[in-house]
Amino acid sequence: MNPAEEIKQLFPGSVVSTGLQTNKPLATIKKEDLLIIAEKVKEMGFDNLSLITGIDYRDRFEIIYNFFSYAKKQNLVLKVILDHDKPEVDSLESHWKVADWLERETYDLVGIKFRGHPNLKRILLPDGWVGHPLRKDYDMGVDQFVTLGEDGEDIVSTDGSNLLRR
Amino acid sequence: MRTEELLINMGPVHPSTHGVLRFKLTMDGEIIRKCDIVMGYLHRGTEKLGEMKTYLQFVPYTDRLDYISAFPNNYAYVKAVEELAGVEVPLRAEYIRVLTLELNRIVNHLVMLGSLLLDLGGSTMIMWGFRERENALQLFEMLCGARMTFNYIRPGGVREDLPEGFIPKLNEFIKDMENRIVDYEELISGNEIFIMRMKNIGVISAKDAINYGMTGPSLRGHGVNYDIRKIEPYSVYPDLDFRACVRNECDSFARYMVRIDEMRESLHILRQVVDAMPEGKPTSQAKYGIAPMTGAPTAVSTYFPRIFTPPPGEVYSRIEAPKGELGFYVVSDGTIKPYRIKIRSPSFCNLTAIPKMVEGLMIPDLIAAFGTIDVVLGDVDR
Amino acid sequence: MDPLTIDTTKIKITKKKPVTALDKLNDTGLISTVLAAREREGLILFSTIDQIFNWARLSSLWPVTSGLACCAIEMMATAMAHHDVARFGMEIFRASPRQADLMFVAGTVTKRMAPRVKQLYEMMAEPKWVISVGSCANTGGPYHDSYSVLKGVDLIIPVDVYIPGCPPRPEAWIYGIIQLREKIKNKGYGAKWGLNK
Secondary structure, eight states, X not given: OOHHHHHHHXXXXXXXXXXXXXXXXXXEEOGGGHHHHHHHHHHTTOOEEEEEEEEEOSSEEEEEEEEEETTTTEEEEEEEEEESSSOEEEOOTTTOTTHHHHHHHHHHHTOOEXXXXXXXXXXXXXXXXXXXXXXXXXXXXXXXXXXXXXXXXXXXXXXXXXXXXX | XXXXXXXXXXXXXXXXXXXXXXXXXXXXXTEEEEEEEEOOTTOOOHHHHHHHSOTTTTHHHHHTTSTTSHHXXXXXXXXXXXXXXXXXXXXXXXXXXXHHHHHHHHHHHHHHHHHXXXXXXXXXXXXHHHHHHHHHHHHHHHHXXXXXXXXXXXXXXXXXXXXXXXXXXXXXXXXXXXXXXXXHIIIIITOHHHHHHHTTSSOOOHHHHHHTTOOHHHHHTTTOOOOHHHHSOOTTGGGSOOOOOOOOSOSXXXXXXXXXXXXXXXXXHHHHHHHHOOXXXXXXXXXXXXXXXXXXXXXXXXXXXXXXXXXXXXXXXXXXXXXXXXEEEEEEOSSSSEEEEEEEOHHHHHHTTHHHHHTTOOHHHHHHHHHHHOOOHHHHHO | OOGGGOOGGGOOOOTTOTTSHHHHHHHHTSSOOOOOOOBTTBOOOOOOHHHHHHHHHHHXXXXXXXXXXXXXXXXXXXXXXXXXXXXXXXXXXXXXXXXXXXXXXXXXXXXXXXXXXXXXXXXXXXXXXXXXXXXXXXXXXXXXXXXXXXXXXXXXSOOSEEEOSSSOOHHHHHHHHHHHHHHHHTOOHHHHHTOOO
């Protein structure tokens, strides 16, 4: 049976819609129920969390989880729609350890906050970077420079005079 | 006896981090208690650049993600776009693609073996590995003129047909390579020092490995029979005879042996591809989407338009790259540029397991375990 | 071969046989004036400080091991058996910048890596040279539009030789190295120290 439909049967109130993402079963769910459904998804044997994608649609954020089950050789896609003003969703770090970095990356580049994440810091860009680059309203015109602090930590500023040659 | 904890910094410029990666190690004497990984020193904003380029223009950027094995990167992205746009690819193009993918898998493992052994203190293997790699690179050069960044696999097929004299040279390479792998095994696999540094080092259970998102050869060293070429067959892999190489020991040595086995399997695939190479055009001749740009036609992608508009939609497409599961999540909004490209890079997810893997080991063991994970920093930081 | 410790007692100078060590030295063009005067068992060489120093420096350039991105793989290929950069006396890639006198900036210099690259350069002892390799290090290359990439390494450190390519072939590397050797050969250190007034 299609795992997306299965989830819909188990949680009729939480699943907004089901469908296909090209050829993978897709379930769009309410953001409040992500953690409960994720627990069930893990029980169903989806032990590999392939990918977390955050997308900025200007009026809303979508966050997409691609799961795969090694035992059943099945795919499952979960999609959660978030408000644009307050993009926040529960962290799946406790169920899939790989979510730790995938969520940090999504936070870093798209700016979606993950509730309950133990170490929600920037991962690819240095701490102190202004803005989230993969948002559509990110200002590409501003140059931000990184310099080294006394302990070797990154200091971000728009002033590159310490770094650049005169 | 309680000892003082010591913080040791490794990188971002360190010979054995394969690029610009930084480990922050909390040491208790010589034992690693905690390993923090700091990355992002090669973050080039590829995903954002993808939103500014047309579908075809993004292909060269995929070359530079995992620059040791660029063909699989090309292919993974092109496959996603083709799935999104519904493009039919001629059979000959698919065979040429598989040929390049498998050849690149060998090249990747050669570099991996070389740098692993170099990190462990033996410099023979890197000389040997790069010697054979040079032969393979000459084949790549015949195909597309580039040694590392190919831009060869395009939506709708490949850029050009196989050049004259390619197949005989490839056969020569395959024949040569068979003997070389025996040499490598004689040099490394039975070496006592090597075995002592690899066996029972960097052990992590299969369940943990999956939970930490490891894929590809690194995972197959943990007894998980999982190969996307088998499970979700793509291209012409269903027609080819090969097996997924699996080892059960869960340690660094098993992960190393998987690579050696995979090189043999790749040669086996290459031989079949050469035999079964069909005649035909290497590029799809179907007209697709909006008309091509005006201007003089060039030899590049003669039939398939340079600018095209896939219908709105999203796709996650993945392949078995030499390092693991490589996927591209492409969202189209019906314009000539992708709305969003997300790269699922194997190195990034495989690296997640390192802190868990090296807890309680020593620094030299960290280097051994890290070498068998086979990470490329362009792929980690994107 | 060190010109200052040649055992000259074994060298016989005849005008018709230009194959002695001294003639070879003369042929390099580095020591323009070689006068051999046999005084008991010694030899006197006349040259300029510049030429002796430059000759020594360009013959043993030790690069620092700092690969940044794709070009670093071609750096490895250049150093390996097929292209064999040891021909130029620079096969010893030093892991510490203190022991190196040449830096290949091989790859994309991101904003986050830029202060580290600069620090590496500052840690190297004088005299030191920098070769910027590949489009990314030269100008930002394909990543010029990116938010996190520095648009050329020459914004932060002085560069002696630029090698174009994405990534440059090993032959291009070797050509770049030869260009740097030419540059070193023609540099006057004596003038800097006030020696050849």
